[in-house]
Amino acid sequence: MSHAGHRYGTVEELQDDYNILVKPNKDLDDVDEETKEETIRKTREMADIAHRNGAVNLGRRIGCTGRGDAYEKVMGWKSTQGFYSAFTDKNRVKEILKEYKALDYGISVVAGGLIEEIFDICREIELKPHTILYSLGIWGKTELLPERAYLKITTRCGHHMISPEMVDHYVERIKDGSITPEEAGRKLAGPCVCGIFNVPKTVEEIKRMAGK
Amino acid sequence: MIIDQETCIGCGDCVFTCTVKAISLNDEKADIDRDRCVECGNCLRIAECPTDALQQDELEYPRVWRKYFSDNQQKWPDHVRFSTGFGRGTEECKTNDRTGRFKQGQVGVLVELGRPGVTASFADAEKIVGSLIQAGVEMEEKSPITALLQDKEKGLFPAELRAERVLSCIVEGKVKIERLESALKVIQEVSQKIDTVFSLGLVTRMQDGFTSPIAPIIEKMGLETRPNAKINLGLGKPLVED
Numbered sequence: 001m002s003h004a005g006h007r008y009g010t011v012e013e014l015q016d017d018y019n020i021l022v023k024p025n026k027d028l029d030d031v032d033e034e035t036k037e038e039t040i041r042k043t044r045e046m047a048d049i050a051h052r053n054g055a056v057n058l059g060r061r062i063g064c065t066g067r068g069d070a071y072e073k074v075m076g077w078k079s080t081q082g083f084y085s086a087f088t089d090k091n092r093v094k095e096i097l098k099e100y101k102a103l104d105y106g107i108s109v110v111a112g113g114l115i116e117e118i119f120d121i122c123r124e125i126e127l128k129p130h131t132i133l134y135s136l137g138i139w140g141k142t143e144l145l146p147e148r149a150y151l152k153i154t155t156r157c158g159h160h161m162i163s164p165e166m167v168d169h170y171v172e173r174i175k176d177g178s179i180t181p182e183e184a185g186r187k188l189a190g191p192c193v194c195g196i197f198n199v200p201k202t203v204e205e206i207k208r209m210a211g212k
Numbered sequence: 213m214i215i216d217q218e219t220c221i222g223c224g225d226c227v228f229t230c231t232v233k234a235i236s237l238n239d240e241k242a243d244i245d246r247d248r249c250v251e252c253g254n255c256l257r258i259a260e261c262p263t264d265a266l267q268q269d270e271l272e273y274p275r276v277w278r279k280y281f282s283d284n285q286q287k288w289p290d291h292v293r294f295s296t297g298f299g300r301g302t303e304e305c306k307t308n309d310r311t312g313r314f315k316q317g318q319v320g321v322l323v324e325l326g327r328p329g330v331t332a333s334f335a336d337a338e339k340i341v342g343s344l345i346q347a348g349v350e351m352e353e354k355s356p357i358t359a360l361l362q363d364k365e366k367g368l369f370p371a372e373l374r375a376e377r378v379l380s381c382i383v384e385g386k387v388k389i390e391r392l393e394s395a396l397k398v399i400q401e402v403s404q405k406i407d408t409v410f411s412l413g414l415v416t417r418m419q420d421g422f423t424s425p426i427a428p429i430i431e432k433m434g435l436e437t438r439p440n441a442k443i444n445l446g447l448g449k450p451l452v453e454d
Contacts, residue, residue, distance in 0.1 A: 165228045
Protein backbone atom coordinates (compact mmCIF):
# COMPACT_ATOMS: atom_id res chain seq x y z
CA MET A 1 0.00 0.00 0.00
CA SER A 2 2.96 2.28 -0.42
CA HIS A 3 0.98 4.02 -3.13
CA ALA A 4 -0.69 6.21 -0.52
CA GLY A 5 2.51 8.22 -0.85
CA HIS A 6 2.12 8.59 -4.60
CA ARG A 7 -1.18 10.44 -4.83
CA TYR A 8 -1.11 12.53 -7.98
CA GLY A 9 -1.69 16.25 -8.30
CA THR A 10 -0.31 19.73 -7.80
CA VAL A 11 0.14 21.21 -4.33
CA GLU A 12 -3.21 22.96 -4.73
CA GLU A 13 -4.93 19.75 -5.84
CA LEU A 14 -3.45 17.75 -2.98
CA GLN A 15 -4.70 20.11 -0.32
CA ASP A 16 -7.47 18.94 2.01
CA ASP A 17 -6.51 15.32 1.45
CA TYR A 18 -4.93 13.45 4.35
CA ASN A 19 -4.54 9.84 5.39
CA ILE A 20 -3.93 8.34 8.79
CA LEU A 21 -2.80 4.72 8.92
CA VAL A 22 -2.73 2.87 12.24
CA LYS A 23 -0.54 -0.15 11.73
CA PRO A 24 0.20 -2.90 14.24
CA ASN A 25 3.08 -5.19 13.32
CA LYS A 26 2.49 -8.88 12.81
CA ASP A 27 5.73 -9.97 14.45
CA LEU A 28 5.27 -7.74 17.50
CA ASP A 29 1.53 -7.54 18.06
CA ASP A 30 0.29 -10.97 17.07
CA VAL A 31 2.65 -13.08 19.20
CA ASP A 32 0.10 -14.54 21.66
CA GLU A 33 -3.59 -14.25 22.47
CA GLU A 34 -3.15 -11.68 25.23
CA THR A 35 -1.03 -9.36 23.07
CA LYS A 36 -3.42 -9.83 20.19
CA GLU A 37 -6.47 -8.91 22.30
CA GLU A 38 -4.67 -5.87 23.67
CA THR A 39 -3.75 -4.76 20.13
CA ILE A 40 -7.33 -5.16 18.94
CA ARG A 41 -8.60 -3.11 21.92
CA LYS A 42 -6.10 -0.30 21.33
CA THR A 43 -6.73 -0.27 17.58
CA ARG A 44 -10.46 0.02 18.15
CA GLU A 45 -9.98 2.93 20.51
CA MET A 46 -7.76 4.70 17.97
CA ALA A 47 -10.31 4.06 15.22
CA ASP A 48 -13.07 5.49 17.42
CA ILE A 49 -11.06 8.69 17.75
CA ALA A 50 -10.61 8.92 13.98
CA HIS A 51 -14.31 8.20 13.36
CA ARG A 52 -15.42 10.75 15.96
CA ASN A 53 -13.16 13.36 14.38
CA GLY A 54 -14.67 13.26 10.93
CA ALA A 55 -12.94 10.50 8.99
CA VAL A 56 -14.43 10.74 5.50
CA ASN A 57 -13.43 7.13 4.96
CA LEU A 58 -12.16 4.40 7.26
CA GLY A 59 -11.49 0.92 6.11
CA ARG A 60 -9.93 -2.48 6.46
CA ARG A 61 -9.86 -5.47 4.18
CA ILE A 62 -13.49 -6.32 4.88
CA GLY A 63 -14.89 -2.95 3.80
CA CYS A 64 -14.87 0.80 4.29
CA THR A 65 -17.20 3.52 5.47
CA GLY A 66 -16.54 5.60 2.33
CA ARG A 67 -18.54 3.15 0.25
CA GLY A 68 -21.32 3.02 2.78
CA ASP A 69 -20.33 0.13 5.04
CA ALA A 70 -21.32 0.68 8.67
CA TYR A 71 -18.47 1.73 10.95
CA GLU A 72 -19.46 -0.98 13.42
CA LYS A 73 -19.19 -3.61 10.73
CA VAL A 74 -15.75 -2.43 9.64
CA MET A 75 -14.35 -2.26 13.16
CA GLY A 76 -16.30 -5.25 14.39
CA TRP A 77 -13.87 -7.49 12.58
CA LYS A 78 -11.49 -8.92 15.19
CA SER A 79 -8.11 -8.54 13.56
CA THR A 80 -4.71 -7.06 14.31
CA GLN A 81 -4.57 -5.53 10.84
CA GLY A 82 -5.14 -1.96 12.03
CA PHE A 83 -7.07 0.48 9.87
CA TYR A 84 -6.57 3.20 7.26
CA SER A 85 -8.53 6.43 7.06
CA ALA A 86 -8.97 9.63 5.02
CA PHE A 87 -9.68 13.22 6.05
CA THR A 88 -10.29 16.61 4.47
CA ASP A 89 -9.64 18.82 7.50
CA LYS A 90 -6.12 19.51 8.73
CA ASN A 91 -7.30 20.61 12.18
CA ARG A 92 -9.15 17.35 12.68
CA VAL A 93 -6.00 15.46 11.74
CA LYS A 94 -4.08 17.48 14.29
CA GLU A 95 -6.62 16.73 17.02
CA ILE A 96 -6.51 13.02 16.28
CA LEU A 97 -2.73 12.86 16.36
CA LYS A 98 -2.72 14.85 19.58
CA GLU A 99 -5.01 12.24 21.14
CA TYR A 100 -2.87 9.39 19.83
CA LYS A 101 0.21 10.99 21.36
CA ALA A 102 -1.56 11.33 24.70
CA LEU A 103 -2.76 7.72 24.62
CA ASP A 104 0.83 6.57 24.00
CA TYR A 105 -0.24 3.10 22.89
CA GLY A 106 3.00 2.41 21.02
CA ILE A 107 1.33 1.31 17.76
CA SER A 108 2.86 2.78 14.61
CA VAL A 109 0.98 5.68 13.05
CA VAL A 110 1.59 7.03 9.56
CA ALA A 111 0.26 10.30 8.15
CA GLY A 112 -0.10 10.89 4.42
CA GLY A 113 -0.50 14.27 2.79
CA LEU A 114 1.45 17.37 1.84
CA ILE A 115 4.76 17.10 3.64
CA GLU A 116 4.89 20.69 4.84
CA GLU A 117 1.38 20.48 6.24
CA ILE A 118 2.13 17.28 8.15
CA PHE A 119 5.38 18.76 9.40
CA ASP A 120 3.47 21.84 10.63
CA ILE A 121 1.18 19.59 12.63
CA CYS A 122 4.14 17.64 14.03
CA ARG A 123 5.93 20.79 15.15
CA GLU A 124 2.78 22.14 16.76
CA ILE A 125 2.05 19.04 18.81
CA GLU A 126 5.67 18.03 19.26
CA LEU A 127 5.89 14.86 17.23
CA LYS A 128 9.17 13.90 15.62
CA PRO A 129 8.80 12.11 12.27
CA HIS A 130 10.83 8.93 12.26
CA THR A 131 10.85 7.65 8.67
CA ILE A 132 9.47 9.00 5.40
CA LEU A 133 8.49 7.37 2.15
CA TYR A 134 9.18 10.04 -0.48
CA SER A 135 7.72 9.81 -3.97
CA LEU A 136 9.98 10.63 -6.89
CA GLY A 137 7.07 10.49 -9.29
CA ILE A 138 6.35 8.27 -12.28
CA TRP A 139 9.15 6.94 -14.50
CA GLY A 140 9.34 4.86 -17.67
CA LYS A 141 6.84 4.92 -20.53
CA THR A 142 4.75 7.74 -19.16
CA GLU A 143 3.00 8.08 -22.52
CA LEU A 144 1.00 4.99 -21.46
CA LEU A 145 -0.48 6.78 -18.45
CA PRO A 146 -4.13 7.76 -18.19
CA GLU A 147 -4.81 11.50 -18.46
CA ARG A 148 -3.98 13.55 -15.39
CA ALA A 149 -7.66 14.39 -14.72
CA TYR A 150 -8.17 10.68 -14.05
CA LEU A 151 -4.92 10.16 -12.17
CA LYS A 152 -5.94 12.71 -9.55
CA ILE A 153 -8.84 10.40 -8.70
CA THR A 154 -7.53 6.92 -9.45
CA THR A 155 -4.30 7.32 -7.44
CA ARG A 156 -6.43 7.81 -4.35
CA CYS A 157 -6.76 4.04 -4.31
CA GLY A 158 -3.45 2.54 -3.30
CA HIS A 159 -3.99 -0.61 -5.35
CA HIS A 160 -5.33 1.20 -8.42
CA MET A 161 -8.58 -0.73 -8.39
CA ILE A 162 -10.45 2.33 -9.67
CA SER A 163 -10.00 2.78 -13.41
CA PRO A 164 -10.56 5.81 -15.64
CA GLU A 165 -13.41 3.85 -17.24
CA MET A 166 -15.14 3.61 -13.86
CA VAL A 167 -14.79 7.36 -13.43
CA ASP A 168 -16.25 7.96 -16.92
CA HIS A 169 -19.11 5.56 -16.25
CA TYR A 170 -20.24 7.38 -13.13
CA VAL A 171 -19.69 10.84 -14.64
CA GLU A 172 -22.04 9.85 -17.47
CA ARG A 173 -24.60 8.61 -14.95
CA ILE A 174 -24.37 11.92 -13.07
CA LYS A 175 -24.95 13.72 -16.35
CA ASP A 176 -28.04 11.68 -17.21
CA GLY A 177 -29.37 12.11 -13.68
CA SER A 178 -29.50 8.42 -12.79
CA ILE A 179 -27.15 8.87 -9.84
CA THR A 180 -26.16 11.73 -7.55
CA PRO A 181 -22.49 12.80 -7.32
CA GLU A 182 -22.45 11.61 -3.71
CA GLU A 183 -23.75 8.16 -4.67
CA ALA A 184 -21.20 8.03 -7.47
CA GLY A 185 -18.44 8.89 -4.98
CA ARG A 186 -19.49 5.97 -2.80
CA LYS A 187 -19.59 3.66 -5.82
CA LEU A 188 -16.08 4.70 -6.81
CA ALA A 189 -14.87 4.01 -3.27
CA GLY A 190 -16.26 0.47 -3.59
CA PRO A 191 -13.19 -1.39 -4.87
CA CYS A 192 -10.82 0.48 -2.53
CA VAL A 193 -11.58 -1.32 0.70
CA CYS A 194 -8.46 -0.08 2.47
CA GLY A 195 -10.24 3.17 3.31
CA ILE A 196 -7.77 5.75 1.98
CA PHE A 197 -9.95 6.92 -0.92
CA ASN A 198 -11.03 10.48 -0.25
CA VAL A 199 -14.71 10.47 -1.20
CA PRO A 200 -15.64 14.17 -0.74
CA LYS A 201 -12.64 15.34 -2.79
CA THR A 202 -13.64 12.91 -5.51
CA VAL A 203 -17.26 14.06 -5.44
CA GLU A 204 -16.12 17.64 -6.06
CA GLU A 205 -14.11 16.53 -9.08
CA ILE A 206 -16.69 14.26 -10.69
CA LYS A 207 -19.28 17.00 -10.27
CA ARG A 208 -17.00 19.32 -12.25
CA MET A 209 -16.38 16.61 -14.86
CA ALA A 210 -20.14 16.17 -15.23
CA GLY A 211 -20.62 19.90 -15.61
CA LYS A 212 -22.67 20.17 -12.42
CA MET B 213 -11.84 -14.54 -15.13
CA ILE B 214 -14.18 -15.89 -17.72
CA ILE B 215 -17.54 -14.85 -19.08
CA ASP B 216 -19.87 -17.71 -19.85
CA GLN B 217 -20.95 -17.04 -23.42
CA GLU B 218 -24.05 -19.22 -23.00
CA THR B 219 -25.49 -17.16 -20.17
CA CYS B 220 -24.13 -13.67 -20.95
CA ILE B 221 -26.97 -11.44 -22.16
CA GLY B 222 -24.64 -8.68 -23.37
CA CYS B 223 -25.92 -5.98 -21.03
CA GLY B 224 -22.38 -4.54 -20.85
CA ASP B 225 -22.62 -3.66 -17.17
CA CYS B 226 -19.28 -5.32 -16.47
CA VAL B 227 -17.22 -3.46 -19.09
CA PHE B 228 -16.55 -0.34 -17.02
CA THR B 229 -15.46 -2.29 -13.94
CA CYS B 230 -12.32 -3.69 -15.54
CA THR B 231 -9.11 -2.14 -14.23
CA VAL B 232 -7.20 -2.92 -17.44
CA LYS B 233 -9.76 -2.58 -20.28
CA ALA B 234 -9.81 -6.35 -20.82
CA ILE B 235 -13.60 -6.61 -21.13
CA SER B 236 -15.34 -5.58 -24.31
CA LEU B 237 -18.73 -6.05 -25.87
CA ASN B 238 -18.60 -8.07 -29.09
CA ASP B 239 -21.54 -9.47 -31.03
CA GLU B 240 -23.86 -8.58 -28.18
CA LYS B 241 -21.83 -10.61 -25.67
CA ALA B 242 -19.21 -9.45 -23.21
CA ASP B 243 -15.82 -10.99 -23.72
CA ILE B 244 -12.58 -11.03 -21.73
CA ASP B 245 -9.17 -10.66 -23.33
CA ARG B 246 -7.32 -13.25 -21.24
CA ASP B 247 -3.90 -11.90 -22.17
CA ARG B 248 -4.80 -8.49 -20.88
CA CYS B 249 -6.82 -9.63 -17.82
CA VAL B 250 -4.75 -9.52 -14.63
CA GLU B 251 -7.29 -11.46 -12.51
CA CYS B 252 -7.89 -8.55 -10.13
CA GLY B 253 -11.45 -9.70 -9.48
CA ASN B 254 -12.89 -6.19 -9.67
CA CYS B 255 -15.53 -7.17 -12.23
CA LEU B 256 -16.78 -10.04 -10.11
CA ARG B 257 -17.18 -7.84 -7.05
CA ILE B 258 -18.44 -4.62 -8.68
CA ALA B 259 -20.49 -5.60 -11.71
CA GLU B 260 -23.93 -6.84 -10.88
CA CYS B 261 -24.07 -9.53 -13.54
CA PRO B 262 -27.76 -10.46 -13.85
CA THR B 263 -27.05 -13.99 -15.08
CA ASP B 264 -23.84 -14.80 -13.15
CA ALA B 265 -22.03 -15.16 -16.44
CA LEU B 266 -18.92 -13.58 -14.89
CA GLN B 267 -17.00 -16.33 -13.15
CA GLN B 268 -13.65 -16.90 -11.54
CA ASP B 269 -12.13 -19.94 -13.17
CA GLU B 270 -9.61 -22.11 -11.35
CA LEU B 271 -6.21 -20.57 -11.93
CA GLU B 272 -3.11 -22.65 -12.36
CA TYR B 273 0.58 -21.78 -12.22
CA PRO B 274 1.90 -19.46 -13.60
CA ARG B 275 -1.32 -17.54 -14.28
CA VAL B 276 -2.32 -17.67 -10.62
CA TRP B 277 0.43 -15.16 -9.84
CA ARG B 278 -1.55 -12.55 -11.74
CA LYS B 279 -4.20 -12.84 -9.09
CA TYR B 280 -1.89 -12.74 -6.08
CA PHE B 281 -0.32 -9.51 -7.30
CA SER B 282 -3.43 -7.88 -8.72
CA ASP B 283 -6.34 -8.71 -6.44
CA ASN B 284 -6.29 -6.69 -3.23
CA GLN B 285 -8.73 -9.18 -1.69
CA GLN B 286 -6.63 -12.25 -2.44
CA LYS B 287 -4.53 -13.64 0.39
CA TRP B 288 -0.97 -14.61 -0.48
CA PRO B 289 0.05 -18.25 -0.24
CA ASP B 290 2.00 -19.09 2.93
CA HIS B 291 5.47 -19.11 1.42
CA VAL B 292 5.28 -15.49 0.27
CA ARG B 293 3.14 -14.14 3.12
CA PHE B 294 5.28 -11.75 5.10
CA SER B 295 2.95 -9.11 6.41
CA THR B 296 -0.80 -9.11 6.80
CA GLY B 297 -1.18 -11.51 3.91
CA PHE B 298 -2.69 -8.90 1.61
CA GLY B 299 -1.28 -6.01 -0.41
CA ARG B 300 1.66 -6.15 -2.77
CA GLY B 301 4.70 -5.38 -0.70
CA THR B 302 6.09 -5.01 2.78
CA GLU B 303 5.23 -2.55 5.52
CA GLU B 304 8.00 -0.25 4.15
CA CYS B 305 8.01 2.90 6.33
CA LYS B 306 4.76 2.07 8.09
CA THR B 307 6.16 0.22 11.11
CA ASN B 308 9.81 1.23 10.79
CA ASP B 309 9.71 3.08 14.11
CA ARG B 310 9.33 -0.34 15.76
CA THR B 311 11.02 -2.76 13.38
CA GLY B 312 14.05 -0.66 12.39
CA ARG B 313 14.26 -2.30 8.96
CA PHE B 314 15.66 0.94 7.61
CA LYS B 315 18.40 2.30 9.83
CA GLN B 316 20.22 5.61 9.72
CA GLY B 317 22.43 5.64 6.64
CA GLN B 318 20.22 3.21 4.72
CA VAL B 319 17.70 4.10 2.04
CA GLY B 320 14.76 1.94 1.01
CA VAL B 321 14.19 1.73 -2.74
CA LEU B 322 10.66 0.91 -3.88
CA VAL B 323 10.01 0.50 -7.59
CA GLU B 324 6.29 0.02 -8.08
CA LEU B 325 5.90 -1.33 -11.59
CA GLY B 326 2.69 -0.93 -13.51
CA ARG B 327 1.32 1.80 -11.29
CA PRO B 328 -0.61 3.85 -11.86
CA GLY B 329 -2.98 2.14 -14.23
CA VAL B 330 -0.66 0.65 -16.84
CA THR B 331 0.14 -2.95 -15.67
CA ALA B 332 3.52 -4.68 -15.87
CA SER B 333 5.01 -8.04 -16.76
CA PHE B 334 7.49 -10.06 -14.73
CA ALA B 335 9.90 -9.48 -17.62
CA ASP B 336 9.72 -5.76 -16.82
CA ALA B 337 10.25 -6.51 -13.13
CA GLU B 338 13.22 -8.72 -13.94
CA LYS B 339 14.97 -5.84 -15.73
CA ILE B 340 14.55 -3.67 -12.65
CA VAL B 341 15.64 -6.37 -10.20
CA GLY B 342 18.75 -7.27 -12.20
CA SER B 343 19.79 -3.63 -12.50
CA LEU B 344 19.27 -2.91 -8.82
CA ILE B 345 21.33 -5.93 -7.82
CA GLN B 346 24.16 -4.75 -10.07
CA ALA B 347 23.94 -1.32 -8.46
CA GLY B 348 24.48 -2.84 -5.03
CA VAL B 349 20.91 -2.68 -3.82
CA GLU B 350 20.18 -5.40 -1.28
CA MET B 351 16.87 -6.99 -2.21
CA GLU B 352 14.23 -7.18 0.52
CA GLU B 353 13.92 -10.80 1.54
CA LYS B 354 10.41 -10.42 2.94
CA SER B 355 8.90 -9.32 -0.34
CA PRO B 356 6.81 -11.46 -2.72
CA ILE B 357 8.87 -10.36 -5.71
CA THR B 358 12.15 -11.44 -4.10
CA ALA B 359 10.61 -14.70 -2.95
CA LEU B 360 9.68 -15.55 -6.54
CA LEU B 361 13.21 -15.15 -7.88
CA GLN B 362 14.72 -18.38 -9.13
CA ASP B 363 18.24 -16.96 -9.30
CA LYS B 364 18.66 -14.43 -6.51
CA GLU B 365 22.18 -13.44 -7.51
CA LYS B 366 21.23 -12.44 -11.04
CA GLY B 367 17.64 -11.51 -10.23
CA LEU B 368 15.94 -13.95 -12.59
CA PHE B 369 12.39 -15.26 -12.38
CA PRO B 370 11.39 -18.70 -13.64
CA ALA B 371 11.14 -18.40 -17.44
CA GLU B 372 7.46 -19.32 -17.54
CA LEU B 373 6.62 -16.38 -15.27
CA ARG B 374 8.13 -13.63 -17.42
CA ALA B 375 5.16 -13.13 -19.75
CA GLU B 376 2.60 -12.99 -16.95
CA ARG B 377 1.08 -9.55 -16.38
CA VAL B 378 0.00 -7.97 -13.13
CA LEU B 379 -1.80 -4.79 -12.17
CA SER B 380 1.32 -3.86 -10.26
CA CYS B 381 4.19 -5.30 -8.29
CA ILE B 382 6.76 -3.77 -6.00
CA VAL B 383 10.48 -4.37 -6.27
CA GLU B 384 11.92 -3.54 -2.86
CA GLY B 385 15.43 -3.23 -1.57
CA LYS B 386 17.73 -1.02 0.41
CA VAL B 387 21.04 0.62 -0.27
CA LYS B 388 23.64 2.47 1.76
CA ILE B 389 23.21 6.20 1.36
CA GLU B 390 26.70 6.46 -0.18
CA ARG B 391 25.49 4.30 -3.07
CA LEU B 392 22.12 5.97 -3.57
CA GLU B 393 23.30 8.20 -6.41
CA SER B 394 24.66 5.30 -8.45
CA ALA B 395 21.50 3.29 -7.78
CA LEU B 396 19.34 6.18 -9.00
CA LYS B 397 21.45 6.48 -12.14
CA VAL B 398 20.87 2.80 -12.85
CA ILE B 399 17.15 3.28 -12.29
CA GLN B 400 17.17 6.20 -14.74
CA GLU B 401 18.86 4.00 -17.35
CA VAL B 402 16.59 0.99 -16.90
CA SER B 403 13.49 3.20 -16.97
CA GLN B 404 14.22 3.68 -20.68
CA LYS B 405 14.25 -0.06 -21.32
CA ILE B 406 10.95 -1.21 -19.85
CA ASP B 407 7.53 -1.40 -21.47
CA THR B 408 5.65 0.10 -18.58
CA VAL B 409 5.81 2.80 -15.93
CA PHE B 410 6.80 2.70 -12.30
CA SER B 411 6.30 4.93 -9.31
CA LEU B 412 9.56 5.41 -7.51
CA GLY B 413 9.65 5.65 -3.73
CA LEU B 414 12.58 6.20 -1.41
CA VAL B 415 12.37 5.44 2.29
CA THR B 416 14.66 7.29 4.65
CA ARG B 417 15.07 7.83 8.35
CA MET B 418 14.82 11.49 9.26
CA GLN B 419 17.45 13.51 11.07
CA ASP B 420 15.98 15.39 14.04
CA GLY B 421 12.54 14.67 12.68
CA PHE B 422 12.49 17.16 9.84
CA THR B 423 15.72 16.91 7.87
CA SER B 424 16.02 14.44 5.01
CA PRO B 425 19.53 13.05 4.60
CA ILE B 426 18.79 12.13 0.98
CA ALA B 427 17.61 15.60 -0.08
CA PRO B 428 21.12 16.83 -1.12
CA ILE B 429 21.65 13.74 -3.31
CA ILE B 430 18.30 14.12 -5.03
CA GLU B 431 18.90 17.82 -5.60
CA LYS B 432 22.42 17.25 -6.94
CA MET B 433 21.02 14.81 -9.50
CA GLY B 434 18.40 17.29 -10.66
CA LEU B 435 15.59 15.08 -9.42
CA GLU B 436 12.63 16.14 -7.33
CA THR B 437 10.53 14.60 -4.62
CA ARG B 438 6.80 15.14 -4.85
CA PRO B 439 5.23 17.51 -2.30
CA ASN B 440 3.28 14.70 -0.65
CA ALA B 441 4.57 11.67 1.20
CA LYS B 442 3.87 9.03 3.79
CA ILE B 443 5.31 9.92 7.15
CA ASN B 444 5.88 7.55 10.06
CA LEU B 445 5.30 9.78 13.05
CA GLY B 446 7.49 7.92 15.52
CA LEU B 447 4.66 6.98 17.89
CA GLY B 448 5.62 3.29 17.96
CA LYS B 449 7.14 1.67 21.05
CA PRO B 450 9.74 0.61 21.81
CA LEU B 451 11.09 3.24 19.44
CA VAL B 452 14.03 2.21 17.26
CA GLU B 453 16.58 5.00 17.54
CA ASP B 454 19.64 3.69 15.68
